[in-house]
Amino acid sequence: MDVFEAMGTARAMRFFKPDPVPQELIDKVLWAATRASSPNNMQCWDFVVVTDAAVRKQLGDLFKPFADRVAAMPVPDNAVDRRTLVGARNLGENMGNFPCIIFVCGHNVYPPGAPRETFMYSAVYAASQNLVVAARAVGLGAAFTTLHGVFEADIRRILRIPDDVFIGTTIPLGYPDGPTGPVSRKDVADVVHYDGW
Known part of the structure; x- marks a missing residue:
């Protein structure tokens, strides 16, 4: 599949x-x-890839209480919000069962001598998006999430991620068990401004 189809789906x-x-x-x-x-081509990222069943189970046990909290939320009237809620609950209930979980991490190292987090974010989130699009291109599914923030200390302990390393995204990866299709986005003309706002 070409890059535009992968991005669009x-x-x-x-x-x-x-x-x-x-x-x-x-x-x-x-x-x-x-x-x-x-x-500056610092490549200030690292990736923690979890495929081991025992480690995935430890992570899954962390995420289950999140699923319980989501289950207690009122069901939204809006179909998109409802679908997101169902998906979030499934992430919490099944994170430990997913075949692969990738944590995209970053180092706050640029510019040297006076690092600024915004530079690190720009690298980590760009890498995460490339990963998601590439997953689609090879027939896999992925979800760009920040769920690790709820259990970050425990995730660091389980995966031995140093305290000075930023965890940017948690991306479950696997073969889709559900429909794929076009993403729903605003029309380009609604968000683009030429030669000024």
Whole structure:
């Protein structure tokens, strides 16, 4: 699939088949992630890839209370919000069952001597988006999430992520167990301003 089709159909996938993701596909999406732009080509990212069943179970146990909180929320009237709520609950209930979870991390190192977090964010989130689009291109699904923020201390402990490393995104990865299709976005003309606002 070409890059435009992959971008246009890379919906957040929150439901996955249990089938393992072949290492060559994990390597391919990580390669794509590391092609992202970064300030002064610092490449200030690291990726923690979790495929081990025992480690995934530990992570899954952390996320289950999140699913309980989501389940207690009132069901939204809006179909999009309702679908998001159902997907979020599924993430919480099944994070430990997903075949692969990738944590995209960053280092606040640019500019040297006076680092600014905004530069790190620009690299981490660009890498995350490349990963999501590449996943779609090779027939996988992925979801760009920040759910780690709820349990960050425990995630750091389980995965031995140093305190000075920023965890930017939690991206479950696997074969989609649900429909794929075009993303729903505003028309380009509604958000583009030429030669000024």
